[in-house]
Amino acid sequence: MKKTISTLYIALVMLFLYLPIAALIVLSFNESKSMANFSGFSLQWYEELFRSRMLMQAVGNTFSIAIISSVAATVIGTLAVLGLSNMKKKSQDIILAANNIPMLNADIVTGLSLMLCFIMLRLPLGYGTILFAHITFSIPYVVLSVRPRLNRNTDRLFEAALDLGASRGYAFRKIVLPELKPGILSGFLLAFTMSVDDFIITYFNKGEGINTISTIIYSQVKVGIRPSLFALSTIIFVVAFAALIVVNRNSDRNEVAFNL
Amino acid sequence: MAELIRLDNISKSYGDNEVLDELTLTVEENQFVTLLGPSGCGKTTTLRIIGGFEKPDQGRVYFDGKDITDLPPNMRPLNTVFQNYALFPHMTVGENIAFGLKVSGKSDQYIKDKVKYALKLVNLKGFENRKITQLSGGQQQRIAMARAIVNEPKVLLLDEPLGALDLKLRQEMQYELVRLKKELGITFIYVTHDQEEALTMSDKVVVMNDGYIQQEGTPEQIYNEPENAFVADFIGDSNIIPGRMVEDRLVEIKGVKFPCIDGTENGFRPGQRVDVVIRPEDIEIRPYGEGLFNGTITSKLFIGVHYEMLVKQEGGKFEWLLQNYDEHQVGSEIGMYVRPENIQIMHKPQSDDEKRMNLEI
Numbered sequence A: 001m002k003k004t005i006s007t008l009y010i011a012l013v014m015l016f017l018y019l020p021i022a023a024l025i026v027l028s029f030n031e032s033k034s035m036a037n038f039s040g041f042s043l044q045w046y047e048e049l050f051r052s053r054m055l056m057q058a059v060g061n062t063f064s065i066a067i068i069s070s071v072a073a074t075v076i077g078t079l080a081v082l083g084l085s086n087m088k089k090k091s092q093d094i095i096l097a098a099n100n101i102p103m104l105n106a107d108i109v110t111g112l113s114l115m116l117c118f119i120m121l122r123l124p125l126g127y128g129t130i131l132f133a134h135i136t137f138s139i140p141y142v143v144l145s146v147r148p149r150l151n152r153n154t155d156r157l158f159e160a161a162l163d164l165g166a167s168r169g170y171a172f173r174k175i176v177l178p179e180l181k182p183g184i185l186s187g188f189l190l191a192f193t194m195s196v197d198d199f200i201i202t203y204f205n206k207g208e209g210i211n212t213i214s215t216i217i218y219s220q221v222k223v224g225i226r227p228s229l230f231a232l233s234t235i236i237f238v239v240a241f242a243a244l245i246v247v248n249r250n251s252d253r254n255e256v257a258f259n260l
Numbered sequence B: 001m002a003e004l005i006r007l008d009n010i011s012k013s014y015g016d017n018e019v020l021d022e023l024t025l026t027v028e029e030n031q032f033v034t035l036l037g038p039s040g041c042g043k044t045t046t047l048r049i050i051g052g053f054e055k056p057d058q059g060r061v062y063f064d065g066k067d068i069t070d071l072p073p074n075m076r077p078l079n080t081v082f083q084n085y086a087l088f089p090h091m092t093v094g095e096n097i098a099f100g101l102k103v104s105g106k107s108d109q110y111i112k113d114k115v116k117y118a119l120k121l122v123n124l125k126g127f128e129n130r131k132i133t134q135l136s137g138g139q140q141q142r143i144a145m146a147r148a149i150v151n152e153p154k155v156l157l158l159d160e161p162l163g164a165l166d167l168k169l170r171q172e173m174q175y176e177l178v179r180l181k182k183e184l185g186i187t188f189i190y191v192t193h194d195q196e197e198a199l200t201m202s203d204k205v206v207v208m209n210d211g212y213i214q215q216e217g218t219p220e221q222i223y224n225e226p227e228n229a230f231v232a233d234f235i236g237d238s239n240i241i242p243g244r245m246v247e248d249r250l251v252e253i254k255g256v257k258f259p260c261i262d263g264t265e266n267g268f269r270p271g272q273r274v275d276v277v278i279r280p281e282d283i284e285i286r287p288y289g290e291g292l293f294n295g296t297i298t299s300k301l302f303i304g305v306h307y308e309m310l311v312k313q314e315g316g317k318f319e320w321l322l323q324n325y326d327e328h329q330v331g332s333e334i335g336m337y338v339r340p341e342n343i344q345i346m347h348k349p350q351s352d353d354e355k356r357m358n359l360e361i
Ligand SMILES: Nc1ncnc2c1ncn2[C@@H]1O[C@H](COP(=O)(O)OP(=O)(O)OP(=O)(O)O)[C@@H](O)[C@H]1O
Pocket: B014, B017, B019, B037, B038, B039, B040, B041, B042, B043, B044, B045, B046, B083, B193
């Protein structure tokens, strides 16, 4: 009895979580343009998606921005963690607190203030400003995920390497960096997903004539969403799902859980 | 033997916690020196200063006559077996052991042979490709030892390397360590808080407490002639009792006068208050009335090879700790005798400053 209830409960939760996505996927293969009825299987919306230059450009922008910004944020954030470890405990605490605030900040505030900042500096809004904004909001996440990996244990391993005759640089590359790797990787993935996901901050900082997936979907809401967007969303979901499986496999092997 | 390492007047504090206070210590070539003391007394800190991981606030460290105080750890001809092993988790056992050799640019063949040899030394043949996480605590300790030994350092620093082992394996490894030391001809500086371990393995034992050296000497000296109550207490089960010198070669403890071998010539004047150590195994049981004093056995415990008894002194409240191979019944009245040479008389610890003066003699 208890078992059936718990199974039922899980099933319900799953249903709530995945029914909307299932609906999206099904409708992306719909023959008609209807948002309510499935009239037959077709790939026409996928075709339309790949034909549309506007959509493909948005996809390209989204992913190029995500890759560049997450790589940059990962490098900057990791270096910040290393720098932090050499500071006094008190300054560390202050900087870490400062690091946490932007994450709690509402996106709309971050987006607006970045925009004001760019305008004040007379920087034309566009690809560059989106990129800069994404790097900015991603760094705290990288710091947050790399920092716990640099602890007393890594200090001891570093000392052991020095003890065995390694130079500081060699000990860092061969011993400390591999220890930080899982943190760096999950920081990178976090930054990447945050960037792909972001709408509000991008919207305020993109200027005219450039779109990412999220902003283009928003702009189409006004004129009516075409099912080719369902197709696009389906592809993104499948890619993200596959990525998550790969990452989890990897982290099982490395004995660190990947918790987003 | 030649002096190899000298710590000269080393002081070290963390914040206002003074961990080492003007510590001076010499280690001779090929010696097995053990730093012995309770948890938190500064053993690891001393070792870290020798290894170069910690800078002393004051004082110098000499190696082979050269001042190495400012030399970074990777330039020092010593290797460490860390208290927490500090094995590299993302490397195999073989890669861990090879690390030091690789850094110093040895050939692949040489490294392979050496790793094999080191694993054989620590009784873990064929473990090259194991992961660190697949090892038990004891195996990890032995790998940590192998990783240090392969580099053939002049000095090996070992920080409680047998702490995680069970009694049997620990005794085996103690034996192994002494053998290794003989075989490799290197100097060992060994840290432990296990007095038995210290006494069995070392050429020289340094008893520490609160950042001071309480006494240094051979295991026999430390055991038989503890210089103060701390050492006597730390080194083994003892009766440590305050007493008073009556005259040369006679000391009074708990109202009983014991003949002893100390007197004015080694600083114990008649009338002076002293501490007296009597080891439980040195109290001989005689028939009632035939010893120096009498008592009643109040409890008895069989601990392996011998019996441990508490004996309440006749006409008093004091209970003596005795060890004897023969069994005696609780409640029986016995006489007790202690040979003069087994009575160890010590100066009373006075102020901290005086304690230090004593140490520096
Ligand atoms: N990095 C540090 N920062 C602050 N205090 C420290 C530090 N390292 C050690 N201490 C303090 O110094 C004192 C001596 O420490 P140490 O590690 O030398 O003790 P130990 O004799 O090795 O003890 P154990 O037998 O428990 O290993 C302790 O009081 C400890 O709290």
